[in-house]
Amino acid sequence: MKLSSAIALILAAAGGNAHATTDAQLRDTVAQRLHGDRTGACLAVAVVEKDHVARTFQCADDKDAARIGPDAAFEIGSVSKTMTAALLADLIRQGKGSLDDPLAAWLPEGTRVPDYQGQPILLRHVVTHTSGLPALPSKLGAPSMDDPYAKLDEAALLASLDDVTLKAAPGTTFEYSNFASMVLSYAVARRAGTDLETLLRQRLFEPLGMRGAHVNAAPAGIRSATGHTPNARPASAWHFATDLAGVGGVRATLDDMVRYVQGELGATATAITPALRLTQQKVSDKPAMAMNWMLLPVGDRTVHLHEGGTGGFSSFVSFDIEKQRGVVILSDTTWNSIGSLGSLGLHLVDASFPLGKPRTVAVPDPTMLDALAGEYELAGGMRMTLRRQGDALEIQAAGQGAYAMGYDSAGDFYPLELDAVLRPQRTADGYAFTWMQMGGATPAKRVDGAARKPALVLDAAKLGEYEGEYPLVPGFSLTVKAAAGTLTVQGTGQPALPVDAAAPDVFVASAVGAEIRFERDAGGKVVALTLLQAGQQLRGERK
Known part of the structure; x- marks a missing residue:
């Protein structure tokens, strides 16, 4: 059962x-x-429609407005992959290759590319993240993750292929891989016979009028925005070897990205238009993907979408060919650890998606602070200690310093000095948490032997008080039923999921990290519920 995001909740609705x-x-x-x-954060946002473009430049705090503007170039991160796909499609249309080519055929002779029992990695596997290559190359050589790709060159990248053993046949398993995308970036430049920045400029940026877009060489009149972590600290820019930059190294202004989306929508015919159309065709079903574009069902339509994130920036780009509508969001702050730009982006794609609210500074429940305090081990072995310090939480990893943590209205703790999130999760016998950092989510297991509270047992009559249908968004409801001493929750079109009582009127689905809080009126009747999961909250009144 997927209750983890607005996307999962209301795709078809x-x-x-x-x-x-x-x-x-x-x-x-x-x-x-x-x-x-x-x-x-400061955001540059545009909604692109057939005969009109709406734009806005805004900051969480108005005093920061000078940080961005029409001349500011943002790191667009992984949205760059869609541009690499356009260059690949352009080469294919020129007769210089095919999606069914083995990746090895696009690399220098003698490069060892792993296969699985003789089944090679094809280019179609790379552009759908089903190559089987891991997320990062083994020879990344990063002294820190502040600028992780700065030391990686082409030789180290290709040598990293020799360290990989595929665990399954290419094309069978989705695993998002920056490693594979960097190899593709290099391969495309090599096949084209020029460096990637020149290729991007000549074949994509100039035809579409993306005058400020670049990798290393910023055009005159374009300034580089400064990136930030989600605790408002300046972040290092990310750097890539030029021919590897197709993984995430493009910088662009809002108007550049507006022109890119207009190109994808076919607003004007250019030399790159046929290649853009080729990238939009479905290549894979699990999940549905075109060439480096995610395919999102929205009602009876399909929207192309990709998000990006670096150490200090986030981006969201989508286009709906049927409605001739696109969305661009560029942020000078990375949102990777707090759930991306999805809530705003999807709401702009279609108003039926919930907009969400600002994450404001909040005060945590003292009971939760006491319950969380203790010793934990992350999957992978890292030990962490949580301590209550007054009305706040402090975290200390083994062998490292202690960090004070803030708390926000989405229910997340965050170190004031680091880009990370500690997401508490209520369980039937207390609390656990997930550590979110660098795009990863790592569950923590308590290891201090602290006594757990006894399970809360409710009789059939009490469970029956919660039964009913609770619409959360148009077309999607949670149906709550009680049977055989168990309460179940079922989302529209999804299987029923048993939930456990954690407190009066509070239930948890530990398997998916969800919490459900029921509300009662003055007479004690259950009238609504709120679903809390992955930093999101959705409320529905009982029908």
């Missing part, structure tokens, strides 16, 4: 935006999501 978006409407929508957000 979303409706449509009936009217063109004005600058004022866009400004108000972004303000609702951003103003007062504890990240301090």
